[in-house]
Amino acid sequence: MPYKTEIKKLQYKDLFEHLDINTYQIDVPDDMFDGWQQTLDLLSEIAKSPAVLIMRLTPSDISVFTTSNSQGNPYSRHDKEELGNGLYCETVIKSQSELHIPNALKDKEWDHNPDIKLGMIAYCGLPLTWPDKTPFGTICMLDSQEREYSPTYRQLLKQFQNTINANLASLYQHSELQYLNQILNDQVQQRTSELAQLSGKLIEEIENRRVIENSIDYYKSYDALTGLPNRLSFIDLLTKQLNTSLSPITTVMYIGLRNFKSINNSYGYVIGDKLLQNFTQRVKRYLNNDTLFSRVTGAEFIIAQPKEKLIDEMQLVNQIIACTNTPFTLGDFTITVPCFIGIAQAPVDSDDASELIQKAGAALHMSKIDGSQYTFFAQQNNESIEQRYHLESNLVNVLKNRELTIHYQPLFCLKNSKVIGAEALLRWHSPTLGNIPPDQFIKLAESNGQIIEIGNFVLHTAISQAAKWHTMQLENFRIAINISPVQFRNLNFAEHIEELLSLYNLPASALELEITEGILLQDEHCAQHTIKVLQNLGVRVSLDDFGTGYSSLSYLQKYSFDTLKIDRCFITNIENNEQDRELSKAIIAIGKKLGMHVIAEGVETRVQDDFIKFEECDIGQGYLYGKPISAELFESNYLIRID
Ligand code: C2E
Ligand code: CA
Ligand code: CA
Numbered sequence: 267m268p269y270k271t272e273i274k275k276l277q278y279k280d281l282f283e284h285l286d287i288n289t290y291q292i293d294v295p296d297d298m299f300d301g302w303q304q305t306l307d308l309l310s311e312i313a314k315s316p317a318v319l320i321m322r323l324t325p326s327d328i329s330v331f332t333t334s335n336s337q338g339n340p341y342s343r344h345d346k347e348e349l350g351n352g353l354y355c356e357t358v359i360k361s362q363s364e365l366h367i368p369n370a371l372k373d374k375e376w377d378h379n380p381d382i383k384l385g386m387i388a389y390c391g392l393p394l395t396w397p398d399k400t401p402f403g404t405i406c407m408l409d410s411q412e413r414e415y416s417p418t419y420r421q422l423l424k425q426f427q428n429t430i431n432a433n434l435a436s437l438y439q440h441s442e443l444q445y446l447n448q449i450l451n452d453q454v455q456q457r458t459s460e461l462a463q464l465s466g467k468l469i470e471e472i473e474n475r476r477v478i479e480n481s482i483d484y485y486k487s488y489d490a491l492t493g494l495p496n497r498l499s500f501i502d503l504l505t506k507q508l509n510t511s512l513s514p515i516t517t518v519m520y521i522g523l524r525n526f527k528s529i530n531n532s533y534g535y536v537i538g539d540k541l542l543q544n545f546t547q548r549v550k551r552y553l554n555n556d557t558l559f560s561r562v563t564g565a566e567f568i569i570a571q572p573k574e575k576l577i578d579e580m581q582l583v584n585q586i587i588a589c590t591n592t593p594f595t596l597g598d599f600t601i602t603v604p605c606f607i608g609i610a611q612a613p614v615d616s617d618d619a620s621e622l623i624q625k626a627g628a629a630l631h632m633s634k635i636d637g638s639q640y641t642f643f644a645q646q647n648n649e650s651i652e653q654r655y656h657l658e659s660n661l662v663n664v665l666k667n668r669e670l671t672i673h674y675q676p677l678f679c680l681k682n683s684k685v686i687g688a689e690a691l692l693r694w695h696s697p698t699l700g701n702i703p704p705d706q707f708i709k710l711a712e713s714n715g716q717i718i719e720i721g722n723f724v725l726h727t728a729i730s731q732a733a734k735w736h737t738m739q740l741e742n743f744r745i746a747i748n749i750s751p752v753q754f755r756n757l758n759f760a761e762h763i764e765e766l767l768s769l770y771n772l773p774a775s776a777l778e779l780e781i782t783e784g785i786l787l788q789d790e791h792c793a794q795h796t797i798k799v800l801q802n803l804g805v806r807v808s809l810d811d812f813g814t815g816y817s818s819l820s821y822l823q824k825y826s827f828d829t830l831k832i833d834r835c836f837i838t839n840i841e842n843n844e845q846d847r848e849l850s851k852a853i854i855a856i857g858k859k860l861g862m863h864v865i866a867e868g869v870e871t872r873v874q875d876d877f878i879k880f881e882e883c884d885i886g887q888g889y890l891y892g893k894p895i896s897a898e899l900f901e902s903n904y905l906i907r908i909d
């Protein structure tokens with residue numbers, strides 16, 4: 267219990283023990299004073315004593331407190347005598363016992379007593395005492411004549427002494443109570459202020475809890491990182507929008523950022539989180555007030571936009587694509603995370619929020635599979651997804667079941683018409699599904715991370731194979747291996763390649779790694795570094811599928827590739843398409859100018875072969891020179907012939 271304070275019970279006994287009452291300051295109330303006055307008057311009358319007094323001691327003197335109203339009484343109230351002058355009363359106080367002097371004049375001890383000056387020679391006095399044993403003073407009778415006070419009067423005096431002491435005791439008690447009361451009051455006040463503080467703290471605590479509870483409510487509905495509604499509250503919002511919107515046409519876009527996991531792995535979660543926040547901010551700029559925007563999980567977002575006449579949903583799709591293709595600068599890093607978008611529309615695809623999201627998600631999967639940046643939902647998407655799961659479940663055990671092999675396609679030197687190397691191309695033969703083209707299963711393996719294992723298999727197999735061919739005195743033989751962006755993003759990739767080269771004893775110059783623009787787009791900083799390290803080792807780096815990407819030319823300026831591979835689609839159209847012909851010419855010329863080897867892919871005809879030779883392309887690759895074939899066939903078809 268954080269605020270439990272121990273409440274001390276008042277120990278009255280202890281309190282009394284520690285009471286510090288100054289008896290000098292206790293006032294005698296008027297009614298008590300009047301009683302004393304009557305007592306003294308009575309005693310004076312009965313005992314025929316001209317002066318009957320109650321004296322009170324102060325720290326410095328002794329004074330007449332009450333004096334009898336009798337004839338011949340020389341004492342008035344407040345008369346004072348200093349101490350130390352041998353007063354009768356002072357002696358009574360000191361001895362705390364009765365003093366009886368019949369005639370001071372005859373008593374050597376008393377003949378200088380100050381009272382003699384007032385004519386008082388006979389004295390009988392008793393001490394008055396507070397219950398704490400401190401002296402109050404005396405009660406005494408005085409006479410101007412020699413006088414032996416009889417035992418009756420002395421007894422009477424004693425009676426009055428008792429009465430007055432009893433009065434003093436009650437006064438003292440009253441003071442004690444007052445004092446205690448004061449202490450109690452103080453304590454109550456202290457407790458009150460403690461309680462006030464406590465209640466302040468409690469109010470604060472209640473407020474804190476309320477804030478926490480509110481924030482828990484908030485986090486139930488919103489994503490803490492981006493502040494966007496989460497999936498559940500998005501479904502609610504979309505349901506409301508679909509029910510209330512004047513126009514029931516709504517476009518739901520499911521956005522997935524590509525390979526976000528590996529960004530987290532390479533740069534850490536802090537950078538990953540910042541990227542998601544920056545992405546959220548960028549997208550928000552394009553949304554209007556009616557558009558719903560949510561973060562569903564990790565790097566997946568959904569947007570729901572009610573259709574207005576003027577707004578074209580494609581405009582928004584393109585804006586999102588453009589803002590993910592623009593690099594994010596986060597600290598020292600420049601990172602690009604392209605996205606895939608799946609689109610479903612109400613009411614065509616469904617008028618239910620959850621179903622729309624599910625269908626947009628299915629369209630997103632299709633985008634990932636076929637590599638297109640956005641895909642509209644179509645019924646066949648769902649079917650393809652089922653196929654994909656089927657394929658994926660078969661892909662899991664490919665390595666264990668030894669279902670993968672590598673085929674080698676010759677790289678043909680156009681100048682001397684010799685095979686100078688081979689590109690390693692992966693083949694999967696599934697006993698149940700048959701031959702699956704790499705285009706289909708590599709994307710799948712990339713999306714589920716299996717590509718690392720599979721890529722390693724390719725590297726080991728192709729490098730060991732190339733090392734074997736290299737020892738067959740094929741000194742200039744080069745092996746080209748395709749590298750997936752997922753493999754390339756591993757910060758230790760270059761180190762791994764170095765290890766493999768020394769493991770199989772293949773010179774670095776015999777290895778060419780083919781990468782696509784996707785690698786550069788996703789992570790310029792890391793890619794640039796890895797390319798540098800690989801080239802320093804002596805490994806060649808080739809830019810594959812050139813011309814199909816986003817901003818190919820600018821990459822040629824930024825990175826120093828060793829080889830440029832013109833994509834098959836240009837070569838295929840050389841014969842019929844003027845524009846592609848011109849483009850191919852330009853690409854070859856630029857490549858040469860930048861000091862790169864240029865390879866033309868997909869050469870199938872003599873016309874294409876003539877064209878690339880004329881344009882002084884270095885290497886040709888295509889069915890015209892040779893299809894991808896097994897290592898054994900490749901060895902017997904080409905290598906022996908070269909010898
Ligand atoms: P790519 O790197 O562009 O490989 C060339 C593709 O073009 C190969 O298809 C090859 O068989 C095909 N090809 C070659 N000459 C011709 C031709 O004259 N006409 C036609 N129509 N096609 C030709 P393949 O083997 O189906 O590979 C497809 C893609 O799969 C490759 O494209 C590459 O991107 C990927 N891939 C293949 N093996 C691997 C691998 O080991 N790792 C990675 N990451 N990707 C691979
Ligand atoms: Ca390739
Ligand atoms: Ca290619």
